[in-house]
Amino acid sequence: MHSDSAKQCAVEGVSLAFPDAPERKVLDQIHLSIRKGESVLLLGPSGSGKSTLGYVLGGLIPRSIEAVVTGNVRVEGRVGMLFQDPEAQFCMLTAEDEIAFGLENIRIPRREMETRIDAALERFGLMSWKRRNSAEMSGGMKQKLAMACLLAMEPDIYIFDEPTANLDPASTRDVLRAIRELKQTESKTLLIIEHKVEGVIDWVDRAVLLGPDGRLLDEGMPGEVFRRRQAEIRAYGIWQPTLWKWSSRLNPTAPFPTTTKQFVDAVDSGQVPQLVELLDRETGALTAASPAAASLQDLDPIGKVPLFRAENASFSYGKGHKVWGPISFDINAGEWVAIVGPNGCGKSTLLSALMGLRNLSEGTIRLKERPLDSYSGREISQLLGFVFQNPEHQFITDTVWQEVAFGTGAPTNPEVKERVRETLVDLGLIHAANANPFSLSQGEKRRLSVATTLLSSHEALLLDEPTFGQDAHTAFELEEKLADLHQQGRTLIMVTHDMELVARRAQKVLVLAGGNLLYCGHPADLFRMEESEDSAAAEASGLLRTANLELPLAFKVRALLERKGGLLHAGLAAGEPVR
Numbered sequence: 071m072h073s074d075s076a077k078q079c080a081v082e083g084v085s086l087a088f089p090d091a092p093e094r095k096v097l098d099q100i101h102l103s104i105r106k107g108e109s110v111l112l113l114g115p116s117g118s119g120k121s122t123l124g125y126v127l128g129g130l131i132p133r134s135i136e137a138v139v140t141g142n143v144r145v146e147g148r149v150g151m152l153f154q155d156p157e158a159q160f161c162m163l164t165a166e167d168e169i170a171f172g173l174e175n176i177r178i179p180r181r182e183m184e185t186r187i188d189a190a191l192e193r194f195g196l197m198s199w200k201r202r203n204s205a206e207m208s209g210g211m212k213q214k215l216a217m218a219c220l221l222a223m224e225p226d227i228y229i230f231d232e233p234t235a236n237l238d239p240a241s242t243r244d245v246l247r248a249i250r251e252l253k254q255t256e257s258k259t260l261l262i263i264e265h266k267v268e269g270v271i272d273w274v275d276r277a278v279l280l281g282p283d284g285r286l287l288d289e290g291m292p293g294e295v296f297r298r299r300q301a302e303i304r305a306y307g308i309w310q311p312t313l314w315k316w317s318s319r320l321n322p323t324a325p326f327p328t329t330t331k332q333f334v335d336a337v338d339s340g341q342v343p344q345l346v347e348l349l350d351r352e353t354g355a356l357t358a359a360s361p362a363a364a365s366l367q368d369l370d371p372i373g374k375v376p377l378f379r380a381e382n383a384s385f386s387y388g389k390g391h392k393v394w395g396p397i398s399f400d401i402n403a404g405e406w407v408a409i410v411g412p413n414g415c416g417k418s419t420l421l422s423a424l425m426g427l428r429n430l431s432e433g434t435i436r437l438k439e440r441p442l443d444s445y446s447g448r449e450i451s452q453l454l455g456f457v458f459q460n461p462e463h464q465f466i467t468d469t470v471w472q473e474v475a476f477g478t479g480a481p482t483n484p485e486v487k488e489r490v491r492e493t494l495v496d497l498g499l500i501h502a503a504n505a506n507p508f509s510l511s512q513g514e515k516r517r518l519s520v521a522t523t524l525l526s527s528h529e530a531l532l533l534d535e536p537t538f539g540q541d542a543h544t545a546f547e548l549e550e551k552l553a554d555l556h557q558q559g560r561t562l563i564m565v566t567h568d569m570e571l572v573a574r575r576a577q578k579v580l581v582l583a584g585g586n587l588l589y590c591g592h593p594a595d596l597f598r599m600e601e602s603e604d605s606a607a608a609e610a611s612g613l614l615r616t617a618n619l620e621l622p623l624a625f626k627v628r629a630l631l632e633r634k635g636g637l638l639h640a641g642l643a644a645g646e647p648v649r
C-alpha cells in the first residue's frame with residue numbers, strides 16, 4: 071500500500087449513473103489512487119466507463135456533466151484533460167487564441183504566455199496555424215492542437231483520453247513520445263486511456279483494467295495484469311500488444327518481448343509454421359490462400375467501366391491553398407479501397423469530392439462514366455453512403471434505434487426491425503437502443519455511425535476512419551460487417567490510419583502525401599517491397615516514410631523471419647502474396 075501523503079488523486083468507492091439510465095451503474099464501487107509522478111494506463115472495453123472515470127477525476131463530473139455520483143474523489147493539484155473528441159474542447163477562432171484561452175484562465179502573465187504558445191505550436195508542427203482558423207484543420211491536426219493546448223497549461227496531473235485515435239502512425243509515435251517525456255523529464259502524474267497500447271504499455275508504471283460491468287477488475291504492473299487476466303482480456307476484447315499476443319500463443323510462459331527483433335529471435339524453427347499461420351491471418355487479403363485474394367482475381371478491371379474515374383483532379387480550399395492534384399485513379403465496382411497518408415494530406419477532402427460534396431478546382435471525377443457534377447444530390451445519396459470522420463456530424467434522430475432504422479426506408483417493417491435489432495446486438499449497442507446518440511461513448515458513436523449505413527442499399531460506402539476508437543471485439547465486429555457488405559459486391563472506400571486493416575482487407579491502396587498520389591495499387595506490392603533489397607524496395611520504403619506510414623507488423627516479422635534464414639521451406643512460401 072502507498073502512504074496517503076504520496077497520493078496525488080484518488081477515487082474511493084465511487085459509483086456513478088447517468089440521469090437517463092439511473093438503474094445502470096456505469097461505475098460501480100471504484101477504488102483507485104494514483105501517486106505523484108506515477109503513470110497509469112486505463113484499459114477496458116468500449117463503453118466500460120473509462121472516459122467517465124477520467125471526467126470524475128478531472129472534475130467535469132459533476133461540474134459540467136450531470137450524473138449521480140456516490141463515494142469520494144480527492145485530487146491534489148491542477149488536472150488537465152485531453153478529450154477524446156478534440157473539437158469538444160475548442161471555443162476560439164485561431165490556434166493561438168485556443169491555447170491562450172486556457173492560459174488566461176490560469177492567469178499566466180502575457181509574456182510567458184507567448185513563450186508557452188510558441189513552444190507548444192512548435193512542438194506539434196503547428197506554427198503555420200498560429201493565426202489561422204482552427205476550424206479549417208484536419209481531424210489529426212485538431213488532435214495535435216488539443217495536445218498543444220494541454221501541454222501549454224502545464225497541469226500537475228494529465229489525463230489523456232485516446233490521444234492518438236486520429237493520428238497517422240508517425241504522429242502517433244511523436245505524441246506518445248511527448249507524453250512519455252512528461253513522465254521522464256518532468257515526473258508528471260499521468261492517466262492514459264487507450265485501446266491500442268503499443269508504444270505505451272512498455273513504459274507506464276501500472277495498468278488498470280475496467281470490466282464491462284463498471285467494476286475495476288485488476289491493477290498492477292502491465293505485464294503481470296496481462297498474464298493474470300488473459301481470460302478476461304480475451305473475453306472483453308481488450309487489445310493486447312500484438313507481439314505479446316503472438317508470443318503467448320507460441321510460448322505461454324516466455325517473458326513478453328519488447329521489440330520485434332527480440333520476438334523473432336526467440337522463435338525456434340519448430341514454431342515457424344504456427345507463427346506463419348498467425349501472420350497469414352493478419353494479412354489475409356494479401357496471401358494466396360485467402361478467399362479475399364481469390365475474389366480479387368475475379369475482379370479483373372480490364373474492359374470494365376470503373377465505378378469512379380478521377381482524371382487530373384485537383385482541389386483547392388480558396389485561392390492558393392491547393393490540397394492535392396492533379397491526381398488520376400480508378401476505383402472499380404466491388405473493390406475494397408483504402409486511402410492513406412499523413413494527417414492533413416487531404417484524405418477526408420478526397421472522400422468529400424467523391425461524394426460530390428466538394429467541387430474540384432480542375433479535372434473531373436466520373437461516377438459510372440457520368441461526370442459527378444451532373445448528378446443531383448438525391449441521385450448521389452441513392453448510390454453512395456457516407457460515414458463522416460466525426461460521427462456526431464451525421465446524427466439526425468433522437469435515439470440510437472431510430473438512427474439505424476432511418477436509413478432503411480421502412481423502419482416499421484417487422485423484418486427491418488429484426489435486422490435493426492440484430493445490428494445493434496452485434497455492435498454492442500442494444501443496451502443503448504433508446505439512448506440519445508450524443509450520450510454514447512466515443513467508440514459507441516463511431517459504431518452507430520457505421521451501423522446507419524449497414525442496412526442501406528447503397529452501391530458504394532465511403533467511410534472516414536470507420537474503425538477508430540474500438541476495442542478488439544467491436545473492431546472485429548465492424549470489420550466483419552464491412553466484409554459482409556463487400557462479399558455482397560458493394561464497393562468500400564475507407565480512409566484509415568490502420569495499416570493492419572489495410573493489410574488484411576484492402577485490394578487497392580491510394581497513398582496521398584504532399585498533394586500527390588504517390589501510389590495506387592495493391593497493398594502487397596507496397597508492403598512486400600519495403601523489406602527486400604532491390605531499388606524498387608528502397609523507393610517503396612521512402613514512400614512509406616514520406617507518407618508517415620508504417621509497415622504492418624506482420625510484414626516486419628515476416629521479413630525478419632526471412633532474414634533469419636532457412637525458413638521458406640517451413641511454410642513461409644505458402645504465404646507469398648498473389649502477384
Ligand SMILES: Nc1ncnc2c1ncn2[C@@H]1O[C@H](COP(=O)(O)OP(=O)(O)OP(=O)(O)O)[C@@H](O)[C@H]1O
Binds near residue numbers: 096121123135511
Ligand atoms: N452523458 C451521458 N449520458 C448518458 N449516458 C452516458 C453519458 N456519457 C456516457 N454514457 C454512457 O456511459 C457508458 C460509458 O461511457 P464512456 O464514454 O465512459 O466509455 P468508454 O469506456 O470511454 O468507451 P469508449 O472506449 O467507447 O470511448 C457508455 O455506455 C455511454 O453510453
Ligand SMILES: Nc1ncnc2c1ncn2[C@@H]1O[C@H](COP(=O)(O)OP(=O)(O)OP(=O)(O)O)[C@@H](O)[C@H]1O
Binds near residue numbers: 238393418
Ligand atoms: N473547411 C476548410 N477550409 C480550409 N481548409 C481546409 C478545410 N478543411 C480542411 N482544410 C485543409 O485541407 C487539408 C486537408 O484536410 P483533410 O481533412 O482532407 O486531411 P486528412 O488527410 O483527412 O487529415 P487527417 O488524417 O488529419 O484527418 C488540410 O491542410 C486542412 O487544413
